[in-house]
Amino acid sequence: MSVFVDLVPDEPKVDPSRSAAPAQRWKGLLTKAGLPLLSVLVFFAVWQTVATLGIWNETFVPYPSTVWRAFVDVSTTHDGTRGYAGYLLHEHLYMTLRRVFAGVLIGVVLGVLLGLLMGSIGWLRSVLEPWLTFLRALPPLAYFFLLVIWLGIDEAPKITLLALAALPPAAVATTAAVVAAPVGLQEAARALGATRIQVIRDVVVPSALPETFTGIRLAVGMAYSSVVAAELFNGIPGIGGLVKDASNYNNTPVVLVGIFAIGVSGLIIDGLLRTAERRYLPWIGKV
Known part of the structure; x- marks a missing residue:
């Protein structure tokens, strides 16, 4: 009887999932970064084409290069003129963001507290829910003059308007999240001797946080969409005041600069909120 020993070593086995992982990462990166960049390039190409064809007067659709020059003029001191109305673009943006931050902070804090109370107390929800719906349905200009x-x-009506715009989304989202908190977990906590406050703190609030965070993002969006209305009066320095003043003189390039400043800063803030959501609420989608 002979025994044959195979002296040739086995080839290392390659895990196909590992080899495919880098390709998938690159594909995901291209999808996340490439497609948005492509959409921006297409947008500017269409804009340039429309401006070149002269379908509309240049007062209404200026060239992208004209808007770029307006951006440079608003951002710098030129020919003895400092920015727009004596303020640089970043100073206008700073004042707007400060107002938005103050209004959102007040609106979100009150909205989340109100949502916790409404979600926990049925009769209070029945009383306040119609008022929240009424406020949410009102456009900002409907009550800004009041x-x-x-x-x-001065600053009081602007911040109040932004707070009133931010409050309903935060309150409604928090209320819905508290009402939808798992009943089984709440009953299990009570069976283990937890008080009502402990159940809310340890069970209801963690369960409601993901939806509440979505409400906060919506609240920031509502405040941003109301910022031009909030800065209708005495809004300079401020992006909304800049846009309104430039529109009075048909200065479309400066109006577009203000719109882009609001939009880009809004995208950055929403990205920061989503990053914070992924970092501080890692259990979203896993429970």
């Missing part, structure tokens, strides 16, 4: 009459034309 705020100006009550509070004057």
Whole structure:
């Protein structure tokens, strides 16, 4: 009887999933970064084409290069003129962001607290829910002039308007999340001797946080969409005031600069919120 020993070593086995992982990462990166970049390039190409064809007057559709020059002029001191109305673009943006931050902070804090109460107390939800729906349905301009009459034309009506715009989304999202908190977990916590406050703190709030965070993102969006209305009066420095003042003189390039400044800063803030959501709420989609 002979025994044959295979002296040739086995070839290392390659895990196909590992070899495919880098390709999938590159594909995901191209999808996330490449497609948005492509859409931006297509947008500017269409814009340039429309401006070149002269379908509309240049007052209404200026060339991208004209808007770029307006951006440079608003951002720098040129020919003895400092920015627009004496303020540089970043100073206008800073004042707008400061107002948005103050309004969103007030609106979100009150909205989340109100949502916790409404989600936990049934009769309070029945009383306040119609009022929240009523407020959410109102466009900002519908009550901004009333705020100006009550509070004057300084910062108070602007911040109040932004807070009122941010409050309903945060309150509604938090209320829905608290109502949808798992009943089984709440009953298990009570069976283990937890008090009502402990159940809310340890079970309801963690369960409601993902949807509440979505409400916060919506609240920021609502505040941003109301910022031009909030800066209708005495809004300079501010992006909304810049846009309104430039529109009075048919200065379309500066209006577009203001719109782009609001949009780009809004994208950055939403990206920061999503990053914070992924970092501080890692259990989303896993439970």
